[in-house]
Amino acid sequence: MAQIYHFFILFLLSISIAESADPTGEFCNKATKIKRPQISSNIKSLLSILVSGTTKNGFTISSYGQAEDQVFGLAQCRGDVSQEDCSICIQDAAKEITKRCTNEADARIWYDYCFLRYNTNKFLGQVDTSYGIFYWNVNNVTGVEDFNKSLGNLVDEVSSQAVKNGNKGLGKGKKKLSDFLTLYALVQCTRDLEPLSCAQCLAIAVGNFPTYCDNKQGCRVFYSSCSLRYELYPFYFPLDAQNTKQDAQVKYHIVSKA
């Protein structure tokens, strides 16, 4: 009996190890079918380069294959995430993207901690906001005067960090709104972008705030070139210990122009 029990525990353990986390979102571009098996094989090789490089450096761009079968890839972790979390995230991303986008040559996958994409078309260095995912806390901000203005100021501040050389596209910061409330914000551009392109992507993200994030207690925007998040609780690393996360109902919306 004890042995069976033991076996069962091991079995459960192996399931939980083999299983990878669900992404925040993915985009399998249906207009880009994989035309030759060589492309699938190149994607597989590219993914292993992206995973090992990103585990080491937090960011990798690479390509694999020749001529029409060449695939381009980019993988990046959020700049504040530990190497261990980054490694787990990017391995999950590589596993899930081929599972979910089996037939597409243009595929992208988002997690809170990392992002990965590949394409047979070269996309590096270009601002891409054709596909966006918006998550927001359904609860409205109450009792905070000029929330929108404070948010705007904080986002401006962290955006100017993100476009500075040496910051690897990352900006993060907080602002005290009252004795009880602190606003936290983080922006991240992909590291293949020039500062001007990073700024452009973030401006488009903020431009969508009135539509999806208006007066919301928290909101997240995910594009292929940048992402942006704000919350009334600490979420970026190192974690601010003073506050703890409240449970909140979150909804999301996908905008696709691709």
Ligand SMILES: *[C@@H]1O[C@H](CO)[C@@H](O)[C@H](O)[C@H]1NC(C)=O
């Ligand atoms: C938040 O405000 C919007 C617009 O005023 C309203 O439609 C919505 O029901 C509010 N949400 C909650 C959870 O009260």
Ligand SMILES: *[C@@H]1O[C@H](CO)[C@@H](O)[C@H](O)[C@H]1NC(C)=O
């Ligand atoms: C604040 O509200 C104004 C008017 O709706 C809008 O143009 C602006 O983008 C908002 N700012 C933020 C940060 O949501």
